[in-house]
Amino acid sequence: xxxxxxxxxxxxxxxxxxxxxxxxxxxxxxxxxxxxxxxxxxxxxxxxxxxxxxxxxxxxxxxxxxxxxxxxxxxxxxxxxxxxxxxxxxxxxxxxxxxxxxxxxxxxxxxxxxxxxxxxxxxxxxxxxxxxxxxxxxxxxxxxxxxxxxxxxxxxxxxxxxxxxxxxxxxxxxxxxxxxxxxxxxxxxxxxxxxxxxxxxxxxxxxxxxxxxxxxxxxxxxxxxxxxxxxxxxxxxxxxxxxxxxxxxxxxxxxxxxxxxxxxxxxxxxxxxxxxxxxxxxxxxxxxxxxxxxxxxxxxxxxxxxxxxxxxxxxxxxxxxxxxxxxxxxxxxxxxxxxxxxxxxxxxxxxxxxxxxxxxxxxxxxxxxxxxxxxxxxxxxxxxxxxxxxxxxxxxxxxxxxx
Amino acid sequence: xxxxxxxxxxxxxxxxxxxxxxxxxxxxxxxxxxxxxxxxxxxxxxxxxxxxxxxxxxxxxxxxxxxxxxxxxxxxxxxxxxxxxxxxxxxxxxxxxxxxxxxxxxxxxxxxxxxxxxxxxxxxxxxxxxxxxxxx
Numbered sequence: 001x002x003x004x005x006x007x008x009x010x011x012x013x014x015x016x017x018x019x020x021x022x023x024x025x026x027x028x029x030x031x032x033x034x035x036x037x038x039x040x041x042x043x044x045x046x047x048x049x050x051x052x053x054x055x056x057x058x059x060x061x062x063x064x065x066x067x068x069x070x071x072x073x074x075x076x077x078x079x080x081x082x083x084x085x086x087x088x089x090x091x092x093x094x095x096x097x098x099x100x101x102x103x104x105x106x107x108x109x110x111x112x113x114x115x116x117x118x119x120x121x122x123x124x125x126x127x128x129x130x131x132x133x134x135x136x137x138x139x140x141x142x143x144x145x146x147x148x149x150x151x152x153x154x155x156x157x158x159x160x161x162x163x164x165x166x167x168x169x170x171x172x173x174x175x176x177x178x179x180x181x182x183x184x185x186x187x188x189x190x191x192x193x194x195x196x197x198x199x200x201x202x203x204x205x206x207x208x209x210x211x212x213x214x215x216x217x218x219x220x221x222x223x224x225x226x227x228x229x230x231x232x233x234x235x236x237x238x239x240x241x242x243x244x245x246x247x248x249x250x251x252x253x254x255x256x257x258x259x260x261x262x263x264x265x266x267x268x269x270x271x272x273x274x275x276x277x278x279x280x281x282x283x284x285x286x287x288x289x290x291x292x293x294x295x296x297x298x299x300x301x302x303x304x305x306x307x308x309x310x311x312x313x314x315x316x317x318x319x320x321x322x323x324x325x326x327x328x329x330x331x332x333x334x335x336x337x338x339x340x341x342x343x344x345x346x347x348x349x350x351x352x353x354x355x356x357x358x359x360x361x362x363x364x365x366x367x368x369x370x371x372x373x374x375x376x377x378x379x380x381x382x383x384x385x386x387x388x389x390x391x392x393x394x395x396x397x398x399x400x401x402x403x
Numbered sequence: 404x405x406x407x408x409x410x411x412x413x414x415x416x417x418x419x420x421x422x423x424x425x426x427x428x429x430x431x432x433x434x435x436x437x438x439x440x441x442x443x444x445x446x447x448x449x450x451x452x453x454x455x456x457x458x459x460x461x462x463x464x465x466x467x468x469x470x471x472x473x474x475x476x477x478x479x480x481x482x483x484x485x486x487x488x489x490x491x492x493x494x495x496x497x498x499x500x501x502x503x504x505x506x507x508x509x510x511x512x513x514x515x516x517x518x519x520x521x522x523x524x525x526x527x528x529x530x531x532x533x534x535x536x537x538x539x
Contacts, residue, residue, distance in 0.1 A: 306465060307465070308442070308465055308466050308467055308470075309441075310441075310467035310468065311414070311466065311467050311468050311470075314406070314411075314414055314467075314468040315414075325441060325467070334441065344439070345438070345439035345440075345441075346438035346439055349438070349439075349441040381420065382417060382420055382463055382464060382465075382471060383463060383464070383465045384434065384443055384444070384445035384463040384464065384465055385465045386465075387422065387445075387463060395438060400436065400437030400438070400439075400443070401434070401435045401436065401437070401516075
């Protein structure tokens with residue numbers, strides 16, 4: 001076994017060696033500018049880009065022309081939301097999103113709020129699901145866009161995207177989804193799911209960092225966007241800038257591999273995740289955050305009560321995972337996603353997110369489970385809260401001296 | 404974030420973990436912080452009534468590695484000190500000793516608060532007459 005063990009595949013993934021191989025010729029041999037229409041160097045680059053466009057489109061059931069390349073999902077989210085807001089401003093000024101969205105969506109919405117747009121942040125249920133009735137009620141004749149992520153990056157909850165898309169279609173509202181955690185991991189089809197815009201990034205599906213895409217529907221309806229950068233008018237005028245050809249080729253190859261291997265990979269991920277879950281569930285006072293029903297097959301997020309998350313991470317320092325604890329974030333606030341599920345700050349502080357990936361082995365999962373059990377045990381010996389819990393003290397009734 | 408060697412040492416080998424009888428008149432208990440904030444420290448001292456010297460100190464902490472290290476270090480420093488000397492321990496001493504980064508200074512503040520709370524508790528108890536044989 002190689003240490004440290006990487007179980008943080010929701011943050012980023014290693015680039016698949018096959019993806020690396022596909023990219024290499026585009027650094028040295030086909031290094032041309034894909035916009036150079038008058039020589040072989042440009043044509044070679046363009047060919048690579050167009051092949052990738054097709055590979056991405058195929059994975060999500062789209063047409064090649066509907067794929068716009070960007071620098072990653074943060075840009076895709078900004079372009080989708082701001083681009084729609086500005087393009088359709090005459091039609092309405094209302095956008096609906098959810099409390100558990102990624103910051104790239106939430107902060108983009110907050111930005112628009114300052115510009116006079118009205119934003120509804122839908123709460124979520126304990127599972128992480130958006131309430132469809134609430135969504136229906138929130139839509140007004142001023143609503144131009146609904147942006148709800150496909151799958152959540154912390155708790156792996158997979159939203160009922162097809163139903164959300166259907167509601168939006170019925171009401172004539174555009175539907176954007178941040179597909180970063182879902183595309184390449186579970187079947188996603190923009191037609192079946194009634195998606196109008198979808199953000200994708202390469203580095204979450206074994207491709208390189210710094211390249212992403214935005215799916216923009218061309219038919220029924222034809223979605224238009226206001227470009228967020230001025231320049232050469234690349235990508236149907238929606239996103240100017242010389243294309244990152246090797247990155248795009250890598251994203252395309254990553255999508256092709258994901259499409260080929262998805263059925264096998266889903267089963268393998270799910271088996272490893274369920275194995276980890278079964279072992280960790282033997283820990284007393286451990287809780288799964290989110291729902292085991294509608295969940296990405298490679299995600300597990302659990303809280304281990306009375307043990308603070310960062311100290312847990314310190315104890316398992318040969319394992320790379322994330323915690324929703326405030327101590328691991330720059331803001332000193334525990335995870336807003338877990339809080340949105342209704343989790344108290346105390347449990348949010350004790351949460352760990354495990355993200356299984358293509359290169360995770362069963363041996364690693366067993367090691368992680370054993371180590372977790374050992375460290376939780378050790379830290380509970382140190383924990384005054386565990387001691388009180390064991391003495392039967394109701395911690396919610398204690399008057400704490402908060403600082 | 405990289406931890407200093409001293410923080411790692413206290414985390415891996417915490418000193419004086421445990422609990423003493425809260426009802427013992429010579430034991431002072433301080434518990435500070437809140438689970439919602441991600442830090443709770445319980446620090447106890449046992450004072451020799453004749454000499455006024457802290458003979459023993461124990462802690463338990465729910466919190467990050469720096470919080471565990473701060474309270475572990477505090478128990479080490481408390482042992483053998485008089486109550487007045489103990490009151491002179493400042494959070495900045497802990498910051499320096501453990502090389503805590505700015506985002507972890509609150510851990511040292513909490514440790515200083517825990518020391519003061521334990522001493523307060525001891526002092527409150529020791530002015531109360533202890534009735535021999537009283538059932539507690």
